Amino acid sequence: MFRMDFLSIVALGLTQGITEWIPVSSKTQDTFVYLTLLNGSGSLVVPILLYLHLGTLLAAIIYFSGEIKAILLAIAKRPASLRAYSEGKPAFIITSLIFTGIVGVPLLLLEKKVLPSLTGPLLFAVMAAGLLLTGFLLLKQRGRMERKESDANWLDGVLTGILQGFSVLPGVSRAGTSTTGLIWRGFDAESSFRLSFLLSIPTVMLAEMVFYVGGLMSFPLYDGLLLAASSFVFGYLTLDSLLRVVKKVNMAYVAFALGILMLAAALLGAG
DSSP: OOOOOOOHHHHHHHHHHHHHHTTSSHHHHHIIIIIIOOOOOOGGHHHHHHHHHHHHHHHHHHHHHHHHHHHHHHHSSSSSSSGGBBBBHHHHHHHHHHHHHHHHHOOOOOOOOHHGOOOHHHHHHOOOHHHHHHHHHHHHSSSSSOGGGGBBHHHHHHHHHHHHHGGGSSSSSSSHHHHHHHHHTTBBBHHHHHHHHHHHHHHIIIIIIIIGGGGGGSSSSSHHHHHHHHHHHHHHHHHHHHHHHHHHHHHHHHHHHHHHHHHHHHHHHOO
16 A cells, blocks of 8 residues: 655645745645655645645634634624625625636636646646746735725625636645735735635635545545644644745745746656
């Protein structure tokens, strides 16, 4: 039976634990590390990504537990009317998920059919294109940037959800697309990233776990739980610090640099 060595589990957990919180597409970085540095098998990428995301999902839930509880209580106390859900974080999150699904589900179904047929160099080229697109979106993050996360409403969720839907594509960052939408809507950097990561919790649960959960069956449970534990530990330890870093550093150039690295890997692999 296939078993992962401890150093590979730590390396992947560290990669996911860091890149999940910055707009450079964690699934792309995980895939790159696993296939190139660890000489992994392409058939195991999906279950490995699932377990890694389970860990950082739990880290985000614990980190934002106070805000999650407040949102759930706000939903429970509101009357059963459409008007009651047109403002606040609940409206923003629900609307974002709807429009993410409208854009993302067809792309996700297409991705599941096309990606398995891509060779290593071509896959890296696709991921490079996604990272370069992410860098372009991050460079275009301009606006008044005066609004706070408490100002969020359903209209903000429309643009954020549409852009986030494209993050199912290889190399396109979920955090990059969602924060771009929020900054275009006038939110300041801190509020944009906090709303983005709050939104990541239901997005990951619905998109990755629902559509790819069958992939868990093709991977040893013990190794999968170790991967999840590794990404949880590193993710929880780095989340707060990285949230501060991304507010000060222009991550567009990081995305461009990683995109060029992926492109070089594609060219070397094809050569």
